[in-house]
Amino acid sequence: MQIAVLGTGEVGRRLATKLVSLGHEVTMGSRTADNAEAVKWAEEHDGGHGTFADAAAAAELVVNATGGLVSLAVLQAAGAANLRGKVLVDVSNALDFSEGFPPKVVSPDGRSLAEQLQKAFPETRVVKTLNTMTNTVMVEPGRVPGAHNVFVSGDDEAAKTVVAGLLGSFGWPADRIIDLGDLSSARATEQLMPLWLRLYGVLGTGDFNFTVSVAGS
Amino acid sequence: MQIAVLGTGEVGRRLATKLVSLGHEVTMGSRTADNAEAVKWAEEHDGGHGTFADAAAAAELVVNATGGLVSLAVLQAAGAANLRGKVLVDVSNALDFSEGFPPKVVSPDGRSLAEQLQKAFPETRVVKTLNTMTNTVMVEPGRVPGAHNVFVSGDDEAAKTVVAGLLGSFGWPADRIIDLGDLSSARATEQLMPLWLRLYGVLGTGDFNFTVSVAGS
Numbered sequence: 001m002q003i004a005v006l007g008t009g010e011v012g013r014r015l016a017t018k019l020v021s022l023g024h025e026v027t028m029g030s031r032t033a034d035n036a037e038a039v040k041w042a043e044e045h046d047g048g049h050g051t052f053a054d055a056a057a058a059a060e061l062v063v064n065a066t067g068g069l070v071s072l073a074v075l076q077a078a079g080a081a082n083l084r085g086k087v088l089v090d091v092s093n094a095l096d097f098s099e100g101f102p103p104k105v106v107s108p109d110g111r112s113l114a115e116q117l118q119k120a121f122p123e124t125r126v127v128k129t130l131n132t133m134t135n136t137v138m139v140e141p142g143r144v145p146g147a148h149n150v151f152v153s154g155d156d157e158a159a160k161t162v163v164a165g166l167l168g169s170f171g172w173p174a175d176r177i178i179d180l181g182d183l184s185s186a187r188a189t190e191q192l193m194p195l196w197l198r199l200y201g202v203l204g205t206g207d208f209n210f211t212v213s214v215a216g217s
Numbered sequence: 218m219q220i221a222v223l224g225t226g227e228v229g230r231r232l233a234t235k236l237v238s239l240g241h242e243v244t245m246g247s248r249t250a251d252n253a254e255a256v257k258w259a260e261e262h263d264g265g266h267g268t269f270a271d272a273a274a275a276a277e278l279v280v281n282a283t284g285g286l287v288s289l290a291v292l293q294a295a296g297a298a299n300l301r302g303k304v305l306v307d308v309s310n311a312l313d314f315s316e317g318f319p320p321k322v323v324s325p326d327g328r329s330l331a332e333q334l335q336k337a338f339p340e341t342r343v344v345k346t347l348n349t350m351t352n353t354v355m356v357e358p359g360r361v362p363g364a365h366n367v368f369v370s371g372d373d374e375a376a377k378t379v380v381a382g383l384l385g386s387f388g389w390p391a392d393r394i395i396d397l398g399d400l401s402s403a404r405a406t407e408q409l410m411p412l413w414l415r416l417y418g419v420l421g422t423g424d425f426n427f428t429v430s431v432a433g434s
Contacts, residue, residue: 102404110321137432146363146430151412180415187319188412195368195405198397199429207432212416213363215354215424 004029004059006052006074008037011091011135012065018139019063020045022169029055029078056082061089061162062124068094068113069106072120083124087159089166090114090186091130091138093193105193114153114186125159127152128186129167132196134206141171141209148209152179153186178212221246221276223269223291225254228308228352229282235356236280237262239386246272246295273299278306278379279341285311285330286323289337300341304376306383307331307403308347308355310410322410331370331403342376344369345403346384349413351423358388358426365426368395370402395429 005016006029019026027048028038038049048055056062056078066074071092075083094106094113108116114128129152130138137144150172154160164177180188192210200206222233223246236243244265245255255266265275273279273295283291288309292300311323311330325333331345346369347355354361367389371377381394397405409427417423 102401104327105408144430144432145434146428148428148430178416178419180412180419184319185415188415191322191408191411194408195397198402198405199395202395202397203429203431205431209430211363211365211428211430212420213361213365213426213428214420214422215361217362 001025002058002060003027004055004062004078005065006030006055006062006078007065007067008035008041009065009067011138012063013037013041014135014139015063015065015091016041016047017045018170020047027055027058029053031077052078053082056086059086061087061166064088064090064092064117066092068092069096071113071117075117075121080121080123083121086124087156087162088117088121088124088126089130089163090117090126090128093131093190095193102194102197105190107187107190110187112184112186112190114190115183118155118183125154125156126183127154127156127159127163128183128189129153129163132189132192133209136207137209139170141176143207144209146211147176148211149176149178151185151189152177153181153183153189155183218242219275219277220244221272221279221295222282223247223272223279223295224282224284225252225258226282226284228355229280230254230258231352231356232280232282232308233258233264234262235387237264244272244275246270248294269295270299273303276303278304278383281305281307281309281334283309285309286313288330288334292334292338297338297340300338303341304373304379305334305338305341305343306347306380307334307343307345310348310407312410319411319414322407324404324407327404329401329403329407331407332400335372335400342371342373343400344371344373344376344380345400345406346370346380348403349406349409350426353424354426356387358393360424361426363428364393365428366393366395368397368402368406370397370400370406372400
């Protein structure tokens with residue numbers, strides 16, 4: 001599949017590298033066509049690089065791996081026409097560290113970032129997932145013991161099926177993918193970030209994940 | 218130990234009953250001295266009942282099992298003098314359902330309910346715990362499989378030690394009690410409620426809990 005990964009940070013590079021290893025044609029999108037991180041990644045991993053618009057235009061599926069505070073601007077730069085009809089896998093979190101630690105989860109009107117993106121791009125099929133864990137666990141769930149979970153939220157059932165397939169190819173068994181429902185349920189996973197950050201502090205590592213353990217199972 | 222349980226709802230009754238079974242002298246506090254639920258519970262479980270102030274006055278340790286939206290008013294009714302120097306175990310969540318489901322977690326200025334209570338009663342030793350699970354799991358963790366966790370937040374180390382002992386008597390092994398740090402970390406667990414509620418909807422039961430699974434463990 002032709003995939004655009006928007007964002008050149010650690011999360012974007014990790015996801016892009018995994019997707020290349022699975023045989024996808026990946027273009028890393030960034031603000032400028034010659035972003036040093038994107039150029040380096042593309043050379044090392046036989047991928048492509050370009051502006052957000054270049055990457056989105058060529059893609060069947062788009063991954064938003066930018067920081068949540070800039071995601072809306074990034075998608076505007078990518079362009080509505082280049083995102084139309086496509087699945088947008090949103091793995092971002094909007095964290096405001098301006099007042100130090102712990103950061104605040106930015107959620108205007110109590111809505112999630114994912115819903116804000118969906119509202120701004122109504123013809124794009126936004127699916128929120130993977131935003132509750134560190135990037136190493138996203139693409140290699142086996143590094144954490146136990147039947148830990150990944151959550152999925154979205155309004156488009158077919159898009160969620162595509163994303164579940166992608167998660168499966170990352171190593172997530174189907175019975176560990178929890179579909180929380182429509183995109184408003186992304187509020188719940190985005191609000192998990194404060195607990196994630198506290199645990200990161202207590203455990204001294206981000207290499208962990210959450211398991212939902214149910215009585216009688 | 219002399220313990221006051223403030224609140225006559227399902228959570229309060231469950232905790233009070235467990236505490237009686239462990240040999241504590243428990244008084245259930247409510248708005249009026251003759252609250253029907255409290256009278257019934259006291260008769261059935263060989264406990265006491267009285268006003269919030271009556272219950273708190275007699276207690277060495279106080280449990281806030283009231284709805285989070287009224288907890289501050291309840292503690293004001295209990296009275297600062299009756300709470301002074303005592304450990305307050307806060308298991309509540311402040312959920313506003315006025316706009317339907319999902320409710321909003323009420324957190325003025327981004328602070329937790331637990332911090333608001335601590336600020337209003339600076340001489341009381343507030344410990345937040347057990348607010349991330351349903352009441353049956355609170356007092357019988359063995360009903361959920363796996364090494365699932367309970368979180369503790371508080372500014373007073375000695376108070377947290379008392380609470381860890383109480384949790385141990387409920388059946389929580391020490392290595393499953395995660396001390397998240399000072400009371401500001403209660404923001405993190407209070408913000409978990411939206412995910413808990415979504416999972417309740419998806420799973421069709423509240424009889425579950427979260428496990429923090431760490432790589433290499």
